Amino acid sequence: MAAEAGTDGDTEPETLTERRRALMGLLAGAHVGELASAWAAIARQPAYRVIRAPETGLVMLRGRAGGGGKPFNLGEATVTRAVVALETGETGFAYALGRDKKKALFSALFDALWQRADHRDAVETLLARPLAEARRKADAETKSETTATRVDFFTMVRGED
Amino acid sequence: MYVAVKGGEKAIRNAHRLLAHKRRGDRTVPDLTLAQIAEQLSLSVARVMAEGSLYDLELAALAIKQSRGDLIEAIFLLRAYRTTLPRFGYSLPLDTGDMLVRRRISATYKDLPGGQLLGPTFDYTHRLLDFSLAAEGGVPPERPELAKIDDDDAKIPRVTDLLGQEGLIEADRPAGETDDGDVGDLTREPLSFPADRDLRLQNLARGDEGFLLALGYSTQRGYGRTHPFAGEIRFGEVEVEFFAEELGFAVPLGRVQVTECQMVNQFQGSAKAPPQFTRGYGLVFGQSERKAMSMALVDRALRAAELGEEEIAPAQDQEFVLSHSDNVQATGFVEHLKLPHYVDFQAELDLVRRMRREWQERQTAEAGDARQEAAE
Numbered sequence: 001m002a003a004e005a006g007t008d009g010d011t012e013p014e015t016l017t018e019r020r021r022a023l024m025g026l027l028a029g030a031h032v033g034e035l036a037s038a039w040a041a042i043a044r045q046p047a048y049r050v051i052r053a054p055e056t057g058l059v060m061l062r063g064r065a066g067g068g069g070k071p072f073n074l075g076e077a078t079v080t081r082a083v084v085a086l087e088t089g090e091t092g093f094a095y096a097l098g099r100d101k102k103k104a105l106f107s108a109l110f111d112a113l114w115q116r117a118d119h120r121d122a123v124e125t126l127l128a129r130p131l132a133e134a135r136r137k138a139d140a141e142t143k144s145e146t147t148a149t150r151v152d153f154f155t156m157v158r159g160e161d
Numbered sequence: 162m163y164v165a166v167k168g169g170e171k172a173i174r175n176a177h178r179l180l181a182h183k184r185r186g187d188r189t190v191p192d193l194t195l196a197q198i199a200e201q202l203s204l205s206v207a208r209v210m211a212e213g214s215l216y217d218l219e220l221a222a223l224a225i226k227q228s229r230g231d232l233i234e235a236i237f238l239l240r241a242y243r244t245t246l247p248r249f250g251y252s253l254p255l256d257t258g259d260m261l262v263r264r265r266i267s268a269t270y271k272d273l274p275g276g277q278l279l280g281p282t283f284d285y286t287h288r289l290l291d292f293s294l295a296a297e298g299g300v301p302p303e304r305p306e307l308a309k310i311d312d313d314d315a316k317i318p319r320v321t322d323l324l325g326q327e328g329l330i331e332a333d334r335p336a337g338e339t340d341d342g343d344v345g346d347l348t349r350e351p352l353s354f355p356a357d358r359d360l361r362l363q364n365l366a367r368g369d370e371g372f373l374l375a376l377g378y379s380t381q382r383g384y385g386r387t388h389p390f391a392g393e394i395r396f397g398e399v400e401v402e403f404f405a406e407e408l409g410f411a412v413p414l415g416r417v418q419v420t421e422c423q424m425v426n427q428f429q430g431s432a433k434a435p436p437q438f439t440r441g442y443g444l445v446f447g448q449s450e451r452k453a454m455s456m457a458l459v460d461r462a463l464r465a466a467e468l469g470e471e472e473i474a475p476a477q478d479q480e481f482v483l484s485h486s487d488n489v490q491a492t493g494f495v496e497h498l499k500l501p502h503y504v505d506f507q508a509e510l511d512l513v514r515r516m517r518r519e520w521q522e523r524q525t526a527e528a529g530d531a532r533q534e535a536a537e
Binding site: 017021024025028029055056057058059060061062063064065066067068069070071072073074075076077078079081083093095096097098099139140141142143144145146147148149150151153 | 214217243251261264271276306319334340344348358363412419442
């Protein structure tokens with residue numbers, strides 16, 4: 001299992017598979033509007049056909065007893081997936097939580113496009129980096145809000161000065 | 162004799178129409194949006210997802226709107242909806258140690274790496290009604306205070322991982338245990354007894370909060386006492402990963418919010434194990450601390466047999482607990498009583514009439530005998 005996923009955006013995933021995984025993670029967390037506008041900005045859009053039309057189903061999420069023990073089934077989540085093929089041969093896959101079929105289609109397209117050496121930079125620049133940056137910011141804000149609620153048992157003086 | 166009775170169609174149609182009207186309420190009041198429910202009634206949404214056993218904020222919000230806020234009805238709606246969808250497979254187990262933490266507290270250790278993070282909690286509020294929320298178009302609340310983050314990427318370790326090393330607290334799993342073997346799934350196979358811990362945890366994770374709360378409470382009051390401490394409670398987001406066969410690697414699917422509770426319990430030891438702290442575990446969709454804590458208490462109580470404890474209390478009886486925890490099953494059986502039982506009841510009526518007649522006859526006969534004896 002590749003647990004050390006570089007989906008934080010600020011780490012540089014090593015292998016191509018890791019980079020692709022990172023991209024798919026960003027696509028899964030993105031809003032369909034972000035994907036639609038990035039797609040519109042792609043020059044030389046290749047023709048494609050839909051191999052597996054967007055489909056919504058369920059994935060059973062698992063936890064571990066005690067957090068690190070034997071797996072158990074926690075409950076299901078809705079997941080939408082799609083597969084597309086570019087005219088140049090690349091096959092793109094999408095899997096994401098939720099029921100957004102348009103988003104699944106765009107995600108599969110970007111996954112396919114990213115596999116093309118001549119489009120990879122465009123996908124990274126137009127989409128992956130901004131998404132990673134937005135996620136890093138949002139996470140930093142969450143951490144910052146949460147840190148402000150940390151109990152300080154020893155210090156009587158808080159804040160500046 | 163069986164007599165088919167028809168004739169409810171019009172009444173049912175009109176009842177449904179009336180229900181839709183009542184659901185909408187006063188039409189001069191704005192209609193609720195799903196976004197409003199998801200954003201402002203997020204703990205109701207969390208409960209419906211957890212007990213509906215389906216993580217989807219929008220669907221849970223829709224179910225709450227449709228059910229007029231009746232959460233068990235909403236849970237029922239989600240359970241029914243999930244049966245219409247295909248199952249793609251199982252995720253990799255969530256890594257709660259790698260959580261984007263929004264709240265994390267420990268009642269057992271004051272100073273621990275990552276600290277006590279209170280997060281958005283009702284704890285320490287005075288439970289006084291806040292009338293400023295009643296005012297329409299009131300002043301929005303202040304933005305949250307922001308604090309400097311020391312180390313952007315510092316993970317917040319689970320308390321039980323920190324303290325496991327000493328051997329004073331039992332490990333997550335016995336040494337050498339692996340993930341091999343099937344994971345029980347009660348959406349595929351009906352529950353049978355005795356049920357292993359994987360099935361018990363699945364059952365509790367989707368079990369009714371009120372039922373588990375009452376059972377957990379009963380263990381605290383002495384019905385299967387387990388001497389619990391809240392070792393850690395954490396709430397936040399974890400990444401879901403799904404191994405896609407066609408790709409040959411695990412795809413990140415996005416994040417879900419979960420609450421985890423590690424209950425740490427005193428244990429006297431047995432012939433096989435030295436005295437040490439044992440554990441109960443709770444994991445629930447969304448922010449739901451009461452449920453996660455109750456689940457952990459009941460999980461520990463249900464380990465009585467495994468730990469060689471005497472099984473004397475309801476919370477330790479897995480057949481009792483697991484058979485009655487599901488509020489959709491429970492409501493189905495309780496509420497079916499209001500469906501027409503006219504024929505059943507007619508038969509009962511006939512039976513009671515006959516028994517009364519026989520009883521009367523016996524009484525009369527006995528009275529006659531008594532008179533005769535007195536006369537003789």
